[in-house]
Structure formats: C-alpha cells, structure tokens
Amino acid sequence: MRAETMAIFRFPKSEDQNVPSENGSIIAPGAFDALLKLQATLDVEELLAHFISLITAELSIDGYSYIGPQGSAIHCQGGHTNRHALAYQLMVEAEQLGELLVYRSRPFSEAESMTLEDMLCLVVYPLRNCLRYQEAIRSSFTDPLTGLGNRSNMLPQIQREISLSNREARLASLLMIDIDHFKNINDTQGHLSGDQVIICIADIIRRTVRDFDLVYRYGGEEFAILLVNTDGVRAHQVAERLRKNVEGHTCRLNNGRSVSPTISVGVSELERHDTPQTLIERADRALYRAKSDGRNLVRQEKF
Numbered sequence: 635m636r637a638e639t640m641a642i643f644r645f646p647k648s649e650d651q652n653v654p655s656e657n658g659s660i661i662a663p664g665a666f667d668a669l670l671k672l673q674a675t676l677d678v679e680e681l682l683a684h685f686i687s688l689i690t691a692e693l694s695i696d697g698y699s700y701i702g703p704q705g706s707a708i709h710c711q712g713g714h715t716n717r718h719a720l721a722y723q724l725m726v727e728a729e730q731l732g733e734l735l736v737y738r739s740r741p742f743s744e745a746e747s748m749t750l751e752d753m754l755c756l757v758v759y760p761l762r763n764c765l766r767y768q769e770a771i772r773s774s775f776t777d778p779l780t781g782l783g784n785r786s787n788m789l790p791q792i793q794r795e796i797s798l799s800n801r802e803a804r805l806a807s808l809l810m811i812d813i814d815h816f817k818n819i820n821d822t823q824g825h826l827s828g829d830q831v832i833i834c835i836a837d838i839i840r841r842t843v844r845d846f847d848l849v850y851r852y853g854g855e856e857f858a859i860l861l862v863n864t865d866g867v868r869a870h871q872v873a874e875r876l877r878k879n880v881e882g883h884t885c886r887l888n889n890g891r892s893v894s895p896t897i898s899v900g901v902s903e904l905e906r907h908d909t910p911q912t913l914i915e916r917a918d919r920a921l922y923r924a925k926s927d928g929r930n931l932v933r934q935e936k937f
C-alpha cells in the first residue's frame with residue numbers, strides 16, 4: 635500500500651458549506667435519507683458498514699479500515715488493502731473520532747477525494763454518537779478507581795463463561811480475594827492512601843493473570859478473578875503466585891510512606907450445575923476460611 639499522507643478531517647469546516655450541521659438545518663439534497671440511516675445505529679461496525687455501502691455507490695474502493703480513538707480498542711475493516719489509500723484522521727470540533735482509510739489499486743483523483751470528504755460530513759456526528767454510547771456502556775461496567783470490571787459486569791460475564799464451559803466441556807475457576815486488615819491501612823494512613831493500596835493490588839493482579847482471565851473489583855477491598863480454562867489445582871497455583879506477588883511487593887503512597895499489604899484468597903472450581911451465585915458462594919466460603927486460619931493464605935473449597 636502506498637501511504638498517502640493522513641489528512642485531518644475536522645468538522646465543521648466552515649459556515650458556508652452545504653453539509654449537515656448538528657441541528658440539521660443545512661443538508662445537501664439526497665443526503666437526508668442516508669443521514670437517517672446512519673443515525674439509526676449506535677454500533678460502530680454497523681455504522682461503518684452502512685457508510686461504506688454509501689461510499690461504494692459513488693466511488694470504487696477495494697476495502698477500508700477504521701481505528702477508533704485512543705483507548706477505545708475499536709478496529710473495524712472490510713474488503714482488502716491495496717496500493718493507494720485515502721486516509722483521514724476524523725475530528726468533530728476538538729474531539730478525536732479515530733482514523734479511516736479507504737484503499738484501492740488505482741490512485742484517487744482530487745474529485746474523488748472531495749466526494750469522499752463530502753460524504754464524511756454525513757458520518758462524523760453519527761460516529762461521534764456511537765463512540766460516546768460505547769464509552770458510556772464501557773464506563774458503566776468499569777470500576778473508576780482501578781479500571782477493572784465492576785460487580786455489575788461480573789455476573790453476566792460469569793454466566794456467559796458458565797454456559798460456554800458447559801457447552802464445550804471446559805473448565806473454569808473463581809478466585810475471591812480480600813486485602814487483609816484493610817481497615818487498619820485506612821485508619822493509620824487515611825482513606826486516600828487506602829485507595830492507592832487498592833489500585834496497587836489491582837495492578838499486581840493484572841500483571842499476574844493472563845490477558846483473557848476476567849478480573850473484577852467485587853466491592854470495597856475485594857476482587858474476583860474468573861480463570862478461564864483452568865481447573866481447581868491450577869487455580870490454586872495461580873492464587874498462591876498472586877498471594878506471594880502481593881506479599882513481596884511494597885505499595886508506595888503519595889504521602890511518601892509505603893505499606894506492604896497481604897491478601898487472602900478463596901478458590902472454587904466450576905461444577906456442572908453452578909450458577910454465578912453458587913460459584914461465588916463457594917469461593918467466598920473458602921476465603922472466609924483463609925481469613926479465619928490466619929490470613930495471607932489461599933484456601934480452596936474442596937481441600
């Protein structure tokens with residue numbers, strides 16, 4: 635692919651253009667139907683597929699790719715790449731909307747790039763709506779302190795994993811984790827320092843488990859990890875590794891001090907008739923035992 639330079643497509647461009655404004659007052663003839671269709675979805679992939687079908691009615695292209703704004707983890711593509719590309723960094727006012735590239739074997743003419751730019755005017759606000767909607771969904775499932783999944787995200791995802799595990803006869807295990815004597819950390823270092831310790835433990839958890847394991851802040855100073863494709867024996871090993879990683883780590887606080895927290899962990903292995911609640915309850919009971927046996931321990935339901 636020959637890399638043409640990436641143009642910045644900032645919208646609105648100027649007041650006198652015959653393009654849709656946010657209040658819909660200036661709309662080019664024929665564009666209204668297309669605009670309505672683009673506005674009928676809040677799914678980025680669907681929006682782009684629809685937009686590309688509008689483009690291909692006007693321009694011959696071989697494929698496209700779209701990379702969402704930083705942090706969105708959105709990447710869509712269709713067709714195939716080729717030697718020539720029109721590349722746009724999309725913006726509405728100061729808001730970054732990601733990068734769109736369209737490809738083909740022949741170079742694009744000036745007139746064609748202007749046609750594409752006219753069409754981009756139709757998609758930028760619907761695209762912004764989709765991105766904002768997806769961000770709202772993402773943040774409603776995310777714990778703001780640690781960036782981990784929150785409790786309301788956890789139950790449906792565990793349910794989904796249980797269904798998959800039952801269908802494909804695969805294993806899964808759950809770890810319930812609680813920071814030991816956390817009240818004491820709060821009481822001696824202050825609540826903000828307590829928050830930093832929670833962030834510190836979340837980082838150790840992230841670094842200890844695999845990317846596809848599902849990690850949540852279950853509440854307060856408690857975390858849960860669903861270990862995908864992992865039996866109870868292996869889950870116990872992971873829990874022990876995590877416990878040791880926390881034990882061997884010192885969390886530095888903004889007040890210049892540091893603390894060396896420990897954690898207790900309860901492990902349960904998925905059984906055939908489990909619901910998310912029964913799986914959590916068994917891990918919780920094991921966690922309770924880890925606490926009552928002295929803390930800084932891993933306990934498993936069956937052992």
Ligand SMILES: Nc1nc2c(ncn2[C@@H]2O[C@H](COP(=O)(O)OP(=O)(O)OP(=O)(O)O)[C@@H](O)[C@H]2O)c(=O)[nH]1
Nearest residue numbers: 812813814815816817818820825826828829854855
């Ligand atoms: N800083 C901070 N503290 C929290 C947060 N959520 C809960 N807590 C505190 O966490 C403490 C939990 O205390 P306990 O349930 O008594 O447990 P613990 O002191 O960890 O004792 P063990 O679990 O028995 O080892 C309470 O003081 C809560 O107020 C939070 O988001 N930030």
